Amino acid sequence: MKYKSIVATRRGGPEVLQIVENELRPPAAGEVRIKTLATSVSLPDVEARYGRSPFPAKVPFTPGYSIVGTVDAVGEGVTQAKVGDRVAALTAYGGYSEYVYLPEKKLIPVPTALDPAEVVPLILNYIVAYQTLHRSAKVKSGDTVLIIGASGGIGTAFLQLGRIAGLKMYGLASKSKHAILAEYGATPIDYHTEDFVAVIRQLEPGGLDAVFDGMSGDYLPQGFSLLRRGGVWVSYANPFSLSGLLRLFGRLILLNLLPNGRALKLYGTGASYLDRRPFLEDWAALFDLLGEGKISPVIAAKFPILEAGKANELLESGQVIGNIVLLAPELL
Ligand SMILES: NC(=O)c1ccc[n+]([C@@H]2O[C@H](COP(=O)([O-])OP(=O)(O)OC[C@H]3O[C@@H](n4cnc5c(N)ncnc54)[C@H](OP(=O)(O)O)[C@@H]3O)[C@@H](O)[C@H]2O)c1
Numbered sequence: 001m002k003y004k005s006i007v008a009t010r011r012g013g014p015e016v017l018q019i020v021e022n023e024l025r026p027p028a029a030g031e032v033r034i035k036t037l038a039t040s041v042s043l044p045d046v047e048a049r050y051g052r053s054p055f056p057a058k059v060p061f062t063p064g065y066s067i068v069g070t071v072d073a074v075g076e077g078v079t080q081a082k083v084g085d086r087v088a089a090l091t092a093y094g095g096y097s098e099y100v101y102l103p104e105k106k107l108i109p110v111p112t113a114l115d116p117a118e119v120v121p122l123i124l125n126y127i128v129a130y131q132t133l134h135r136s137a138k139v140k141s142g143d144t145v146l147i148i149g150a151s152g153g154i155g156t157a158f159l160q161l162g163r164i165a166g167l168k169m170y171g172l173a174s175k176s177k178h179a180i181l182a183e184y185g186a187t188p189i190d191y192h193t194e195d196f197v198a199v200i201r202q203l204e205p206g207g208l209d210a211v212f213d214g215m216s217g218d219y220l221p222q223g224f225s226l227l228r229r230g231g232v233w234v235s236y237a238n239p240f241s242l243s244g245l246l247r248l249f250g251r252l253i254l255l256n257l258l259p260n261g262r263a264l265k266l267y268g269t270g271a272s273y274l275d276r277r278p279f280l281e282d283w284a285a286l287f288d289l290l291g292e293g294k295i296s297p298v299i300a301a302k303f304p305i306l307e308a309g310k311a312n313e314l315l316e317s318g319q320v321i322g323n324i325v326l327l328a329p330e331l332l
Helices: 042-052 114-136 154-163 175-183 196-204 219-226 242-257 269-275 278-289 305-316
Strands: 002-008 017-023 031-041 066-074 086-090 099-103 144-146 168-172 186-190 208-213 227-235 263-266 299-304 322-325
Touching: 002 305, 031 042, 031 086, 031 114, 031 305, 042 305, 066 099, 066 114, 066 278, 086 114, 114 154, 114 196, 114 208, 114 278, 114 299, 114 322, 144 154, 144 219, 144 278, 154 322, 168 196, 175 186, 186 196, 196 219, 196 269, 208 219, 219 227, 219 242, 263 269, 269 278, 299 305, 305 322
Parallel strands: 144 168, 144 208, 168 186, 208 227, 227 263, 299 322
Antiparallel strands: 002 017, 031 066, 031 099, 031 322, 066 086
8 A cells, every 4th residue: 555745855945845655564663653634834844845954854855843643553562552542743854744654652642532633733833832931931920021923833822822821922923913913912013114122122111021032033132131130032943054053052151141130041842852751741731721722723724734835835925824734634
C-alpha cells in the first residue's frame, strides 16, 4: 500500500511543495505508525522552506511542526502505545503526511473527545504562549503585558490565555486585524503607523511587567526600556541565521548584565527534547482548558493535508488571523 506526503523539493515559495508517494512499511522497533488526522501550518514551516534558520533543514524535507493522529501500527518493543490510541507529537518536521512514523517516546496522549483540528494548535502555538506566560515570565493576575505579533497563531493563543490569566494586554498588529485583539480585551497598536514605544510610555508610565516577542526583528533595542524594574522580555522568535542567533545571545548577556532590574529570556520548544515533563504537564493543562470550553483556537482555514501548498500560500499572504490547519479528508 502507498501513502502520500508533501515534500519541499528545494528552497523557495509554496510552489516548491510537491506531493510524493511512499511505501507504507511496518514500524521499526520502538516506533509507532500514526495516521495523521490534523497537522499545523505555521511560520516555522515557511522559514524552514526558505532556509531562514541558523541550522536550516536540508532539502528535500517534509514540513509540519505538530500533528494529531491515531496509532495505526506499533513496532517491536513498544510498551505503552496501542493501535487506536489518539496521540499528538511536536515533530518539528514531517507533519504534512498521511502517515507519520515516530519513536514511541515522542507521543503525547490526547483525549479522544477533543476535536483534532482544535488540538493541533495546542501542540505548538498554545504551548509556546502558555509556557512563556507561566514558566518564563511567571505572570500574575493584573500584570500589564505587550504581545508583539498578536494576531497570528501564537498571538491569538496569547490573547486567550492572557485573558484567562487576568492580564492587561497591549498587542501589536496590522490595523485590519485589530478587532480580534479587542475581542479578547487587548488594546491594539498598529505598528505600521504608530510609534508603539511612545504609545505605551504615555498609557503605562509605570512600565510593563512583560513583553512577548515573536518577531526576529528589532523590537528589542527600541522596546526593552518599556519594562518596569523586575519586568521580563521573553523572545520566542526563531533567528533567521547563525549571525542572528549570535546577536541574540550577545543581547542576552549584555541586557541581563545591565543593573536596571530588567531581564531578557529566550524561549524555544527545543527544550522539550531535554526535559519533556513540563511540556506534558502543560499540554495536559491545555487539553483540560479546551475540554472545559475555556479556550477555543481561532482557526482561519482548514485544508486537506495534500493541499499544504495552498495553505502555505495563504499563510504567506499575511492575511491570516489565528491558525491554519491541514486535516485528513474524513474530517473536512
Ligand atoms: N521558539 C519556538 O519554539 C517557536 C515555535 C513556534 C513559532 N516560533 C516563532 O514564533 C513566531 C510567530 O509564529 P506564528 O506561527 O504564530 O506566526 P503567524 O501565525 O504567521 O503570525 C505572525 C504574526 O506576526 C505579525 N507580524 C508580521 N510582521 C510583523 C512585524 N514586523 N511586527 C509585528 N507583527 C508582525 C503578523 O500579523 P500582522 O498583519 O498583524 O502584522 C502575523 O499575524 C515566528 O517567528 C516563529 O518562528 C517560535
